Amino acid sequence: MPDKKGTKQDGGDESTQSNSSERTYCFSLATCLEVVSKLTHNQLNRELMLFGMSQENVDKLEKPEKADLLRVYMHDGTSKTITQTTDKLISLTQMFTRSANDTMTSVQKSAADVQLLLSSAQKLEPPTLPPPTLPEAAEAVPRTEDAPTGGTIPYRSLETNNSLARFDFASLDSELTFDSIFANRKVAYFGDVPYKYSGGHHKAKQFPSDSKLAEILVVVEDICKSNGLNFKEFNSCMITKYESPDAHIPPHSDNEASIAAGSSILTVSIGGTRDVVFRRRPPGEQQTQTLTVKHGDCYVMTRSSQDFFDHSVPRVEPARYDSPRISITLRKLEKVSKPVTSSDGVNTKNVLILSDSKNPSFDCSELKAPIAAFRDNMFYLRDLDKHREAIRHSDVVLISAGINDIKKNRVSPRKLHDHVRNFVVQFPNTQFLFEAVSPVTMAADPFHTLNSAIDQFNELMFKCSLHHENFKLFDNLGFSLAHLSRDGLHFKPNGQRVISDCWKHVILIKFGFRHAPLPIRKNFLTLYEGKSLSRWVRNRDIWR
Ligand SMILES: O=C(O)CCC(=O)C(=O)O
């Protein structure tokens, strides 16, 4: 029978263990209840007293009542046992839940630690490589006899055995369609991947298989073999046509991130003779080297040499010019077209300078990474359309033109303004820096007709700068210095230098490398005296 402590073990019949004070009955409850009904009066009394009833009270009860009471006690004892067991189970469950929760928390913490480790591993700088040194370039491009002292030559002329001589400019030219992207040269592009560079962008385009171009490349493949070059690596072909003495490509480096590291850049020359000028960066006159390329010549540069040298095909004096030339340049481009970046991986800011003949010698390479500047001729503002593609791919477009539209074409200031504003609206992501048209001297404009049109135009452009965040007007202060000009319209070389410096200055301001207001003459501000100007000046940052 269960005792007061409710200890209970199922066991065999009648095997009763008894002690004086504490007895443990190894029977099930059902057996116990059955036994109770068979107990004698005295046995019931004893049992009841064991459950704490006094002799006196036990005596008062009849036998059936005693048996019932005993049953109640026994039930009570059993439920107590059940409650205790349940409590124990609950507390065990709670304990397990707690420890499961603890385990879960520590698992989560470990997972977070692993995440942290992974992400910090990703953020870890790659091991710093020693900066590239010129001897590295020397290794890629072997020295030649005529290398200047202490320098290397960034190109190699290939032995062609005259194998390209049988091709001619005219038949190649006649089968090509050029995208007129640049005013100073014409360009066509074929390749598996698009090619983007400072100032230009070409979509991938299938190479014409049955063509003169394809025939030329069959010969170039042989030339590559005999010169130890891997022709198969080339997957892009850029064709450039220089059809006048004025046609040229300004100094630049083929250093776009999309050109595969360690690859070669091969150029074939068909047609007229031209000079290719290589220059050590930073530019220094004594370090330029000229390669004269004739019909059928081939030269190769390495991608790595582009970090140390730039190259250009300058204009030629008409007297030295023989005939038009086409160059075919083969490159290995990465399949994934990356944004244009400078060699140190910083995203390049592309600047396009569109200017009339004021400053043909502007040296774009004086603007250093992350700025990549490119200048193109734009004699008339009406020709903005021709530069649409280049504008689209530029972060900043500096425009220095307008005088020829006003002076030569007599375009009305309003019309000209509307034309420029159209572009500003069409390319909201491009920042335009517009150089105010400079007034000409009294000698050049005795009746003040030209200057009054110029004033009207500048005034409209200034208003435009107040309305369009991506358009800013600046004044090239060099224009007001009469001694820098030949005739009140054209500049002497030192005048061109002053103008170039101002262009650089405003570009550096634009990218936040110089902290200064954009130069602008006072009378623009006085045009808007009073409330309206102060409101504009307050609400809009007209200076930057
Ligand atoms: O015409 C050439 O020889 C040079 C062309 C070039 O430099 C270029 O396309 O990047």
Ligand SMILES: [Fe+2]
């Ligand atoms: Fe180039």
